Amino acid sequence: MLETSARLLRLLSLLQSRRDWSGPDLAERLDVTPRTVRRDVERLRGLGYPVHASPGTAGGYRLGAGAALPPLLLDDEEAVAVALCLRTGAGGTVEGIQETSVRALAKLEQVLPSRLRHRVQAMQAVTVEPWTPGSAVGQEVLTVIGAACRDHERLRFDYLDHSGAASRREVEPYRLVHHNRRWYLLSYDVARADWRTFRVDRIEPKPPAGPRFTPRELPDDAASYVAKGVTSRAYRYQASVVLHASVETVRRFAWSGFGTLAALDEDTCELTTGFESLDALAMYLGMLGVDFEVREPPELADHLRVVAARLARSADRR
Numbered sequence: 288m289l290e291t292s293a294r295l296l297r298l299l300s301l302l303q304s305r306r307d308w309s310g311p312d313l314a315e316r317l318d319v320t321p322r323t324v325r326r327d328v329e330r331l332r333g334l335g336y337p338v339h340a341s342p343g344t345a346g347g348y349r350l351g352a353g354a355a356l357p358p359l360l361l362d363d364e365e366a367v368a369v370a371l372c373l374r375t376g377a378g379g380t381v382e383g384i385q386e387t388s389v390r391a392l393a394k395l396e397q398v399l400p401s402r403l404r405h406r407v408q409a410m411q412a413v414t415v416e417p418w419t420p421g422s423a424v425g426q427e428v429l430t431v432i433g434a435a436c437r438d439h440e441r442l443r444f445d446y447l448d449h450s451g452a453a454s455r456r457e458v459e460p461y462r463l464v465h466h467n468r469r470w471y472l473l474s475y476d477v478a479r480a481d482w483r484t485f486r487v488d489r490i491e492p493k494p495p496a497g498p499r500f501t502p503r504e505l506p507d508d509a510a511s512y513v514a515k516g517v518t519s520r521a522y523r524y525q526a527s528v529v530l531h532a533s534v535e536t537v538r539r540f541a542w543s544g545f546g547t548l549a550a551l552d553e554d555t556c557e558l559t560t561g562f563e564s565l566d567a568l569a570m571y572l573g574m575l576g577v578d579f580e581v582r583e584p585p586e587l588a589d590h591l592r593v594v595a596a597r598l599a600r601s602a603d604r605r
Contacts (some may be wrong), residue, residue: 441497522561
């Protein structure tokens, strides 16, 4: 059985790891009685931690928000991850957090053990963030959306699509995905009864949050689903092309913002992409510099013949 001080730290770590805990669950994890859990909760409250309790069979304990931020318990991997994220945030795509990230990072590095500080500094020394155009997102917007995802609460917001058309949406939010220096929300659109991807910099939340919902099974890995959505499904023409080259070879010169790649074998891969015109699609495929076969759409193969004839005529002219 853990000593009291060590047990308090373990209890605090458990309360910070997820939103709700039942008394019996905590007692089992700590190898103590529910009565001891209640006494330890009172000790944490005496130290300034706002631990809320709800009675009944469905009740339990929850670490709430207090007037001041209490100390957090981080293991080695969590501390390194937080430090690296703060370094990224100092020059990232969340509006208004650069200076705050630098201050928080300075405080964290001051108390990091030397072995962890060296790991963070080594990663930073060899990591280069490529500059690509992106849209900054207000941190308060990310906070509101993240809380709705965590608590499984419906989210209402005004949205501007790529054409500038405005609409009011009500969704079941699931994941925030960072792709090509932009933030996206993967959610289930209630009115349209289908999965949708929204650019967060075009979202204006309308509090309060809606009712809680029962989570659905995601249609795919969240990052993969968003990547496919923003590189193919959002465009007029969606193409599937077999490239006669390995994924590693194609990735050297194919920017991820123009499509997603899947290996078929060691020497071929499938490219899924989308463009607003067949001419642009044909030009992009030609720039890849490898042989390919068109799976879909069928009109792309016909258009490639037109483009090839046009290029041949141009080459024969003096």
